[in-house]
Amino acid sequence: MFKKILSVLAAAALCASMAACGASGTSSAASEPVSGSSVAQADSTAETATEEASSGALRVAGLKGPTTMGLVNLMAGEQGENYEFTMYGAADEIVPLLVKGELDAAAVPANLAATLYQKTSGAVEVACINTLGVLYVVELGNNIQSVEDLKGATILSTGKGTTPEYVLRYVLAQNGIDPDRDVAIEYLSEATEVAARLTAPSTDSQTLVAMLPQPFVTSVVAQSEGGIRVALDMNEEWQKVAGSKLVTGVLMVRKDAVEADPEAFAGFLTGYEASVKTANTDLAGTAALCETYGIVAKAALAEKALPACNIVFETGDEMKADLQNYFQVLYDADPASVGGQLPGDDFYYAG
Structure with missing residues (x-):
C-alpha cells in the first residue's frame, strides 16, 4: 500500500x-x-x-x-x-x-x-x-420563466471571456436574443459582488437577473429567505439548443x-x-x-x-x-x- x-x-x-x-x-x-x-x-x-x-x-x-x-x-x-x-x-x-x-x-x-x-x-x-x-440564472422576483423572458434584462455574471460568457451568449443567440442588443450583460469579478447587486437592484426599468454557479446558488437562495429563486438551469437550456450536455x-x-x-x-x-x-x-x-x-x-x-x-x-x-x-x-x-x-x-x- x-x-x-x-x-x-x-x-x-x-x-x-x-x-x-x-x-x-x-x-x-x-x-x-x-x-x-x-x-x-x-x-x-x-x-x-x-x-x-x-x-x-x-x-x-x-x-x-x-x-x-x-x-x-x-x-x-x-x-x-x-x-x-x-x-x-x-x-x-x-x-x-x-x-x-x-x-x-x-x-x-x-x-x-x-x-x-x-x-x-x-x-x-x-x-x-x-x-x-453548474450555471443557473437566478432572480429577485418571478419574472423569468423562459430564456425568451431575458430579453430586455440586465444580466449580471462572472467569467468574462470564459465559459459563462460563451454559454450565456450561445443560449441567448439560439433563442433569438441578440446578446449585444437585446440584453445588457454586466460582468463582475466575484460571485459575491453579483449576489450583492442582485439583492440591492437599481431602480431602473430593466429586469435584473444573475447567472451564478453552484454551490454558490444554493447559498444565495437560502440566505435570501425566499426572495431569490432559480429561474433557469443553463445545463437544460444548453441541451435544448446544442443537442448535447x-x-x-x-x-x-x-x-x-x-x-x-x-x-x-x-x-x-x-x-x-x-x-x-x-x-x-x-x-x-x-x-x-x-x-x-x-x-x-x-x-x-x-x-x-x-x-x-x-x-x-x-x-x-x-x-x-x-x-x-x-x-x-x-x-x-x-x-x-x-x-x-x-x-x-x-x-x-x-x-
Missing part, C-alpha cells in the same frame, strides 16, 4: 469555496475554463518535462468544488490508500506540475484539458467527464502515466465511478466528507447543493460526443479557448 497524501485545505470563508466552482474567471474549478495564459506560462516548462512514466502511486490533483466532490468518497475510502491526492486552490497551480510530470492526473475545467493537449503536443488525454453544467469538468491524465500501468489506471477509474455514484446517492455522507476535506465550508450547504452540481462519470463514445460538441461551440466563439484548434481523436481515452 502506498501512503495516501491528502493535502486538506482548512475550511475557509464560504466565498473562497465558491471561487473554485466558477465564481472568478481566474481560478475556477468547475464552471469556467482557464485561459491560455496559464498554459502559456508553463509552455517553456513543457520542453523540459520529464519523459519518464510515473512510477508508484497515481498522483491525482483536485480543486475545491464539484469536480472534487465526486472524488471525495474514493479519497476517503480504503482504495484511496493506493493513490496520492492533493488539492489546490486554482487550476493555474496544477498546470506546470502536470506538464513537468509531477502530477499524473487532475480534475480540471474541460477546456483546460483541450488547451494542454495542444501545448504538450498530445501528451495528455481526457479519461472521463466528471461534472456537467454542457460540460464543465473532466479528469485529465498524462498518457505516460496510463501506459506505465494500464490495469492500475483502469482500476482507478472503476473506483472513481463508484465514488461518483455514492456522491449522488449518499448525500449526507458525501457532504460530511466535503466539509472534512475543506472542499465546501459546511456539510449542510454541500448536502443541499450536491443534487444541483451535476456530478457524473461519462466515458467512451458518450464522453467524446459531448466534449466535441462543447469544444466546437467554444472554438466558434474563441479558438484560443481550446488551444487554437480542436483536439484530435487521440485526446479521448479509449480504455
Whole structure:
C-alpha cells in the first residue's frame, strides 16, 4: 500500500469555496475554463518535462468544488490508500506540475484539458467527464420563466471571456436574443459582488437577473429567505439548443502515466465511478466528507447543493460526443479557448 497524501485545505470563508466552482474567471474549478495564459506560462516548462512514466502511486490533483466532490468518497475510502491526492486552490497551480510530470492526473475545467493537449503536443488525454453544467440564472422576483423572458434584462455574471460568457451568449443567440442588443450583460469579478447587486437592484426599468454557479446558488437562495429563486438551469437550456450536455469538468491524465500501468489506471477509474455514484446517492455522507476535506465550508450547504452540481462519470463514445460538441461551440466563439484548434481523436481515452 502506498501512503495516501491528502493535502486538506482548512475550511475557509464560504466565498473562497465558491471561487473554485466558477465564481472568478481566474481560478475556477468547475464552471469556467482557464485561459491560455496559464498554459502559456508553463509552455517553456513543457520542453523540459520529464519523459519518464510515473512510477508508484497515481498522483491525482483536485480543486475545491464539484469536480472534487465526486472524488471525495474514493479519497476517503480504503482504495484511496493506493493513490496520492492533493488539492489546490486554482487550476493555474496544477498546470506546470502536470506538464513537468509531477502530477499524473487532475480534475480540471474541460477546456483546460483541450488547451494542454495542444501545448504538450498530445501528451495528455481526457479519461472521463466528471461534472456537467453548474450555471443557473437566478432572480429577485418571478419574472423569468423562459430564456425568451431575458430579453430586455440586465444580466449580471462572472467569467468574462470564459465559459459563462460563451454559454450565456450561445443560449441567448439560439433563442433569438441578440446578446449585444437585446440584453445588457454586466460582468463582475466575484460571485459575491453579483449576489450583492442582485439583492440591492437599481431602480431602473430593466429586469435584473444573475447567472451564478453552484454551490454558490444554493447559498444565495437560502440566505435570501425566499426572495431569490432559480429561474433557469443553463445545463437544460444548453441541451435544448446544442443537442448535447454542457460540460464543465473532466479528469485529465498524462498518457505516460496510463501506459506505465494500464490495469492500475483502469482500476482507478472503476473506483472513481463508484465514488461518483455514492456522491449522488449518499448525500449526507458525501457532504460530511466535503466539509472534512475543506472542499465546501459546511456539510449542510454541500448536502443541499450536491443534487444541483451535476456530478457524473461519462466515458467512451458518450464522453467524446459531448466534449466535441462543447469544444466546437467554444472554438466558434474563441479558438484560443481550446488551444487554437480542436483536439484530435487521440485526446479521448479509449480504455
